[in-house]
Amino acid sequence: MAVTKTFDYEIVDAAGKRGKGTIEALNETAAAQALRQQGAVPLAITEQSAIGLRKELSIPGLTGRTTLKDLSVFSRQFATLSNSGMSLLRSLAVLEDQAAKPGLRRAVGEVRTDIEGGLSLSAAMGKHDRIFPTLMVAMIRAGEAGGFLDDALERIATNFEKDAALRAKIKSALTYPVIVLMFSVLMIIGVLIFIVPIFQKMFAQLGGKLPMPTQIIVTASHTLVWSGPLTAIVVGGAVAAFKQGLRRSPALRLRFDRLKLKLPVFGQLFTKIAISRFSRNLGTLLGVGVPVLQALDVVGATTGNAVIAEAMSDLQASVRDGRPMSAPLHKHSVFPRMVTQMIEVGEESGQISQMLDKVADFYDREVDTAAESLTASIEPIMVVFMGAIVGSMVVCLYLPMFTIYQHIGGTS
16 A cells, blocks of 8 residues: 655645645645635645755855746746636735745736836846846747747746756866865864974974075975965966956856866766756757747857857858758867757757757766766876875975984984
8 A cells, every 4th residue: 555645745725825824745846736626826846855955055145046947947937827817916925925045036027017118028038137047048939939938938948947957067076176175274283383383393403504495395384374365366366367268258167168178087977067057058949939049149258168168150051051950060160060960960850959959968968977987087186186195295394304314324
């Protein structure tokens, strides 16, 4: 006999009022069906035993930004409310009340006000480009024009969910080296604060001139109080200036993105991520009826890689000239032959959107494999890195000992 579970739910009833409660069902799908049979629209269904596991760490000042996860939940709830027959303004009122992030809540409220003033949904959302991405606005505009807004919202939610999963894989792959790097910095600071002064006293008793490497470490220990913060400020300023330069200079951004794709360890991962985003975004846009030229323009701005954006410009020129979209892809080495061939087959068969979705699914799996391989290959590199740091500091601290022993041996 199947065991039922207890779920907490949030719903909107037939009168448009929100409500909460619990329900017993086999799974979330069965719980949702039971609530719909009662005439309610489910907004959230959470298994009680999993509530504690699903709570996320909330850090004041750092978690107010609207994330892809927030947008995917917003889109999924929007589609559900719209499918239930609820009016657009009423749906937005419910979503405003439901939004967890203050920025998203404020934006949804302003969108609702603009729609009451006569603007379309896409035009109202387009005024909040910091909250609603260009990709989302373009798909909603196509959904409004074609009369399939519900389907467009469902596709937006699916796209954001998969993009969020992709970013989670990237973070997972980079977590280990970042932790090791932070530990290395803390270890160096600890040695300079606690270990070097002990050796310095011993060096002072022995007398003599310290070797250059040892003198550098001793000086660093003495000046750490002001040189540490200064170094952090200089490095932080350099990183900020570099990021600003990337935003202001398309040529610099293009060179940097090309370099990223050619890195020995991370290059393959970055390439597969870029192709996955390109395929997913373009397939989703074409799937909801966004015109090809507009879709290519949006994709170029949303993949996060200037190499892909440059390729999109070539594709737009090809489409304007009446040639196939796949024709110029062969000139861009970032796209493997398999990708260009699948896009070409999609164009010939009239199923370009479905083919791009398959390419994206394939490269999502490739990203999984590449992330695992990266983690496995970077572990020995980081071990060697840590060993080199520890070994260098030990040698620098013991160099005066070797010099003294040699001097004693020479005089005897």
